[in-house]
Amino acid sequence: MSRRVPRSPRYLDLEITSRCNLACTYCYFLDNPGVVYADLPTAAWLDLFDEFAACRVLHLSFCGGEPLWRDDFAELVDGVVARQMRFDLLTNGSLLTPELARHLRASRRCDMVQVSLDGSHAASHETLRSRGSFAPALAAIELLQSLQLPVTVRVTIHPGNIEDLPDLARLLLDDLGLPSFSTNAASPLGDRDKYPPTALLGAAQRLRAMQLLAELDRRYPGRILANAGPLAEWKTFHAMEAARLAGQPIPGRGRLVGCGCVFDRMAVRADGAYTPCVMLPQCVLGQAGQESLVDVWQNADLLQRMRQRVDIPLSRFAECHGCPWLESCTGNCPGIAYSLLGEIDRPSPSACLQRFVRESAAAGRAFEFSP
C-alpha cells in the first residue's frame, strides 16, 4: 500500500526553545539529559523561514519548551507573515502580555493559540505544574478571547486531575464558552525512566478517566476532542469492538498505520535538528541550515522507513497473536513505541486494547464495552 508524499512538508512543528519558565513534572524537557539547550538565534530561524517559504511550507507551529520564553517571539511572528506562511502557538499562557496578544491578532496569520490548562482550580492545575501557573493560564485564555483570537485548551490528564475533569469541562465550555478543548495524557516521551508514577496513568486510572470523559462527551457532544489519551482510546476501543462483533474489520487497519504525520509534516528542534515529529526528539534526521529541508524530507532513511510502516502487518508481531481486534488496530503511535520499546517498527503497547483489557482486569477494574 503506498501513500503519496508531497515534495516538501506542508507543516513544520518548531520547538523554538527548549527552555520554559515552568517546571512541569511530565514535561519532556524537564531534567532530561537528552535535551540540548542550545536554542537557535533569531537570525538563524529567519534564515530557515526563508528556506521553508522557498519550499512552500504552508504552516508553522511554534512550540517548545515555552515559545514565549523567547524575547524575539514577535520578530519570529513577523518573519512568518513576511514569508507568506501561517502559524499557531502552543503555550502555557503565563508569559502572554496584552501587547503580544495584540501582535498575534494584528498578524492576521494566527490559526490558533493553544493554552495548556490541567485543572479547574489552582490546586488541580498545579499538581504537576509549577505553583502559581493557574491564574496566568486562565488570564491568557480570557485575554485571547477578548481579542477574538482563536483559542483552545489542551488538558493533559494525569492521576492527579482525573476527578476534576467534570469541573474543568464546565469551566472551559460553560463558563468561558470555548467551542471545544482537547485532551491527552502524559506519556513517556523520549525517556520513560524520568517519569514518576504520579505523572503516568495506570490501568485503573485510565479506565476511570475514560468513563468520566465518555460521560462528558455525551453532555458536550463534539466539544471534547482527543487524538490520543483516554477519550481517544475509549472511542477507538469501542469502534474496534463494534467492528469485531460485526465481523467487519475497520478498513485500512491491521497494519502499522497509526501515524500519518510523516506524510505531511516534520519537526525542528530548538537546536535546529530535523526530527520526524516532536514525539521523536531523539531521532535526528539532519541539521537545519546545513542540510536542505527538501533533501531531508525526501531522503532521510528514518523518514522513508516510517512511511513504509504502513505495509507492515500486525500479524508479524508475537504480542499481537491471538488478538481479536488485530484487523481493526492501527499499531498506534510510533513515537511512544520508540520511547517504550526502542523500536519504531513495532506496535505501541500504550494504546493496545488487548493489553488494556488484561491490565485493567489485573487492577481489579475490568474494562467493559458500553452500549
Add this chain to the structure above:
Amino acid sequence: MVATPVIALQSRIAINPGLVLRIEADDYALLFDPDSGRVQILNETAVDIWQRLDGCKTLAEVLAELRHGYDASDADIEAQLLELMQTLFALGAIEVREPV
C-alpha cells in the same frame, strides 16, 4: 459592488502575488492564500496555465502556447482556459488587466 469583468482572449491576466502556489506532485498543486488560510487544489493543466499568467501576455497568447502541449481541440482548450479564469477570478486569485 465591483463589476465582474469580461474575461476574453484579449485580456491580460496577472496572478495575485499574495497567493502561494505549492506544487505537491507532478499532477497537482495547492493554491494557498496565507491571509485567509484557504487552499484550492489545481490540477496539472491549471498549474501549467497559472505559471503562464504574467500580466503581460494576453489569453490569446497563452492559448497559442497551450495548443502545442495538449491533445485537445482549440475550442476545448479555449473553453477550459476561460472557465478556469472565471473560477480563479471568483477566488480573488487573478487580476484582469484589460479589457474590463
